[in-house]
Amino acid sequence: MSAPAYPAAPDRAKIGRALLSVSDKTGLIEAATALSALGVELVSTGGTRAAIAAAGLPVKDVSELTGFAEMMDGRVKTLHPVVHGGLLGVRDAPEHAKAMADHNIGGIDLLYVNLYPFEATVAGGGDFATCIENIDIGGPAMIRSAAKNHGYVCVCTAPQDMAEVIAALQADGSTGLDLRKALAARAYARTAAYDAAISSWFAEQLGQTSPRRKVIAGTLAQTTRYGENPHQSAAFYTFSNPRTGVATAKQLQGKELSYNNINDTDAAFELVAEFDPADGAAVAIIKHANPCGVAVAGDLKTAYLKALQCDPVSAFGGIVAVNRRLDLAAAEEIVKIFTEVVIAPEADDDAIALFASKKNLRLLVTGGLPDPKAKGDTFKSVAGGFLVQSRDDARLTAADLTVVTKRAPTEQEIKDMVFAFTVAKHVKSNAVIFAKDGQTAGIGAGQMNRKDSARIAALRAGEAAEMAGLPQSLAYNSACASDAFFPFADGLIQAIEAGATAVIQPGGSIRDDEVIAAADAAGIAMVFTGVRVFRH
Numbered sequence: 001m002s003a004p005a006y007p008a009a010p011d012r013a014k015i016g017r018a019l020l021s022v023s024d025k026t027g028l029i030e031a032a033t034a035l036s037a038l039g040v041e042l043v044s045t046g047g048t049r050a051a052i053a054a055a056g057l058p059v060k061d062v063s064e065l066t067g068f069a070e071m072m073d074g075r076v077k078t079l080h081p082v083v084h085g086g087l088l089g090v091r092d093a094p095e096h097a098k099a100m101a102d103h104n105i106g107g108i109d110l111l112y113v114n115l116y117p118f119e120a121t122v123a124g125g126g127d128f129a130t131c132i133e134n135i136d137i138g139g140p141a142m143i144r145s146a147a148k149n150h151g152y153v154c155v156c157t158a159p160q161d162m163a164e165v166i167a168a169l170q171a172d173g174s175t176g177l178d179l180r181k182a183l184a185a186r187a188y189a190r191t192a193a194y195d196a197a198i199s200s201w202f203a204e205q206l207g208q209t210s211p212r213r214k215v216i217a218g219t220l221a222q223t224t225r226y227g228e229n230p231h232q233s234a235a236f237y238t239f240s241n242p243r244t245g246v247a248t249a250k251q252l253q254g255k256e257l258s259y260n261n262i263n264d265t266d267a268a269f270e271l272v273a274e275f276d277p278a279d280g281a282a283v284a285i286i287k288h289a290n291p292c293g294v295a296v297a298g299d300l301k302t303a304y305l306k307a308l309q310c311d312p313v314s315a316f317g318g319i320v321a322v323n324r325r326l327d328l329a330a331a332e333e334i335v336k337i338f339t340e341v342v343i344a345p346e347a348d349d350d351a352i353a354l355f356a357s358k359k360n361l362r363l364l365v366t367g368g369l370p371d372p373k374a375k376g377d378t379f380k381s382v383a384g385g386f387l388v389q390s391r392d393d394a395r396l397t398a399a400d401l402t403v404v405t406k407r408a409p410t411e412q413e414i415k416d417m418v419f420a421f422t423v424a425k426h427v428k429s430n431a432v433i434f435a436k437d438g439q440t441a442g443i444g445a446g447q448m449n450r451k452d453s454a455r456i457a458a459l460r461a462g463e464a465a466e467m468a469g470l471p472q473s474l475a476y477n478s479a480c481a482s483d484a485f486f487p488f489a490d491g492l493i494q495a496i497e498a499g500a501t502a503v504i505q506p507g508g509s510i511r512d513d514e515v516i517a518a519a520d521a522a523g524i525a526m527v528f529t530g531v532r533v534f535r536h
Helices: 028-037 046-054 062-066 081-088 094-102 118-123 128-133 138-148 159-172 177-205 259-272 300-310 328-334 349-355 411-424 450-468 489-498 512-522
Strands: 017-022 041-044 110-114 154-156 219-224 234-238 250-253 281-287 290-297 318-322 339-344 362-365 377-382 385-390 432-436 439-444 478-482 500-505 525-528
Touching: 017 028, 017 046, 017 081, 017 138, 028 041, 028 046, 028 159, 041 046, 041 062, 062 081, 081 094, 081 138, 110 138, 110 159, 118 128, 118 177, 138 154, 138 177, 154 159, 154 177, 159 177, 234 259, 250 349, 259 281, 259 290, 259 318, 259 339, 281 300, 290 300, 290 411, 300 318, 300 328, 300 439, 300 450, 328 339, 328 349, 411 432, 411 439, 411 478, 411 500, 411 525, 432 450, 432 489, 439 450, 450 478, 450 489, 478 489, 489 500, 489 512, 512 525
Parallel strands: 017 041, 017 110, 110 154, 318 339, 339 362, 478 500, 500 525
Antiparallel strands: 219 234, 250 362, 281 290, 281 318, 290 439, 377 385, 432 439, 432 478
């Protein structure tokens, strides 16, 4: 459809009439008062009109324009030619002007609509019928009409939009075309996000894990100076009902988070949330989205020192996540080396005060921990599209293990294996983890073959012991976890030579018998999980 030969839209446009219909009335009266003082005629609906009238401001009900009262429990009130004609009419197009005159349609120059609280209703656990009733119909229709006719109409969907319009009117009595275009772009983004929320919810209600169309919508939380590298631009967007973590965190101090900070901090917090604070204090130290040390203990200070011992070199400039309220004792240890970010559910005042002396350290508090068992989606962009998968919510317990060797593991070995496998879930593949007594002893990540991952994990365990002045590698008498099966016995033998006495792996290789035989020959215990935890 080609565009009609309309006259060019004016650069400056005055506002004579405004239609206001909002669910969230924050700032409504202040905006209405300012518009009324500027001589703008106010038209409104339902509760919005009542609120404006109660403030003593002159306001017309929309039914005075349409000649129809609200009907069908308020479902029909603004879906009328007088409203949409007033929004869509191209003022300087002769045929439009004639139609408006013939049908007594007055122009609506400003629309302020925020939508029924569908997202909040879903987040609050509303039942199916309640969520359906909170799907706005007239609001999105008006927003789209006003945005299409931005050459003449200002469309606002948030108090910030109204503030910009009022400032422009107070400055010279009109709005500029650039502002109207910017408002229109925001308006379409808002209705798109609203429809995305509805379609995602509906698909979930129908049990459709892969609907025909999948839409992702977010709200800008911040732009970053650059992305992974200085030549890349980047920004952080949050969902309407964000998972507890970086998206919900309050930054108490430190410079703005970078793209890499946000990515690494999310990885750290998701890992530490695997460990229930009721069972013990947990600390994860992350570098480049991989853990360089994880530990659990009776208190955060001890857990931090155990996590740090695993790889004190890589921990420099890393991210520290804790699963309990951060206390001063732990904070005093953390500040002894340069740390980029610390994230915690909460923090004591004296810990906050100590961190205040470290201007480059960012401290985030989230108010809680993410639920590792919660359902959800993860996304990855590829050329021409994106991949979607369900979150890895696998949770392993001792009861899930199948012993496949002649020797069964001890109770302590089982605890260490479960701990190591839990950490492996958050390590880039191929991943091999040594752990002992609730502490990672060596971590091998991101290698192209599993034998190299085992070799690197063993190297880290030996170096850590040497730095700590210990006579034996941290991997001595440890449990070893592999995120996927050992395709050959060589990776397993590497782990055994490093000192592992128990191994946990998914199993499922065509050479499982060969691998089991190697374990039996060495006299170690090995269990299969039947669950793979790749993280690419």
